[in-house]
Amino acid sequence: MKPGNFHGIGLGPGDPELLTLKAIHVIQGADRIFVPKSDTKEESMALEIVKDYVEEKKIIEQIYPMTKDKSLLNTAWRKAAEEVCTEIRNGYDVAYLTLGDPMTFSTYIYLLRYLLTMLPEHAIHTVPGITSYNAAACMANYPLLTGDERMAVIPMPKDITELRPILETFDTVVLMKVAKKLDEVIQLLEEINLTEHALFASYIGQKNAYLTYDLVSLKGSGRGYMSVLIVKRKMP
Structure with missing residues (x-):
């Protein structure tokens, strides 16, 4: 089975009209949509931004602890990366949603560090977002x-x-x-x-x-x- 690809998508600050065309295109073409979510919130802002493009998609919410305990955080990010990799190795293209720009003060960076040790670099793609x-x-x-x-x-x-x-x-x-x-x-x-x-x-x-x-x-x-x-x- 041919592995899929991973796409980290910057969603911008919150206005759906500030999504880039590339972000929309990648989201529409993905088989799995991973949505980060705080363990203190009931709804995901990221999912709300892209709701018009993911109606028939399989949504996988990942709950992250709101803590400064590095041990707990590392465990959460490693687990999240393993979940993403499982879908990719099963042949699915994955879109991972993150607010703002993925490379600017984003928790996405911590996930990316693990993914770079688990997947070939050519399978990892990051789409910028407006800060x-x-x-x-x-x-x-x-x-x-x-x-x-x-x-x-x-x-x-x-x-x-x-x-x-x-x-x-x-x-x-x-x-x-x-x-x-x-x-x-x-x-x-x-x-x-x-x-x-x-x-x-x-x-x-x-x-x-x-x-x-x-x-x-x-x-x-x-x-x-x-x-x-x-x-x-x-x-x-």
């Missing part, structure tokens, strides 16, 4: 980079003081995983006079998408979840 910060910048008509400007894309550090030299070095800084540190970040931006050109966006690509330049109004709002904060030292 949340890209989508947010376009929605707000907010230029990320011009000329020879430099940009940093970073997750929120545990120690907020680590942000200051980064904000003072790069022309554009994209802060991911802002979560509960939003108020602290706003306070720092006020101290170094960088609130004027900062863009806050949450739930981009979804029905409850929110954009604002008024960072001060966000203090105490609790809007840090599913958000991105883009800071520029100056606008072109």
Whole structure:
């Protein structure tokens, strides 16, 4: 039996219209659709995005633990990779769905590490997706980079003081995983006079998408979840 192929599909931030044509084509041609799902959520956002293209497909949900225990996580990813490989060795083409871009702060990367040890490289294909910060910048008509400007894309550090030299070095800084540190970040931006050109966006690509330049109004709002904060030292 000829083995199938594996396709990791970046779905973008949440809007089904932001799926690439290639992502749709691959999903429609796949025999099996693997859908990652948190053990704390009842529904899969990834599945909701592609529901119009998977009606007659076999859907396989994989539950991943929301934990920082590396041992538990490694066990979960290894098990997930083995499940994927079983379908591929049985001759099925597999599409694995992941939000955003597969290679940008994605848990897909951990699965991929195992797959690369289990499958020939020519059988593994990754389809890029639009990132949340890209989508947010376009929605707000907010230029990320011009000329020879430099940009940093970073997750929120545990120690907020680590942000200051980064904000003072790069022309554009994209802060991911802002979560509960939003108020602290706003306070720092006020101290170094960088609130004027900062863009806050949450739930981009979804029905409850929110954009604002008024960072001060966000203090105490609790809007840090599913958000991105883009800071520029100056606008072109």
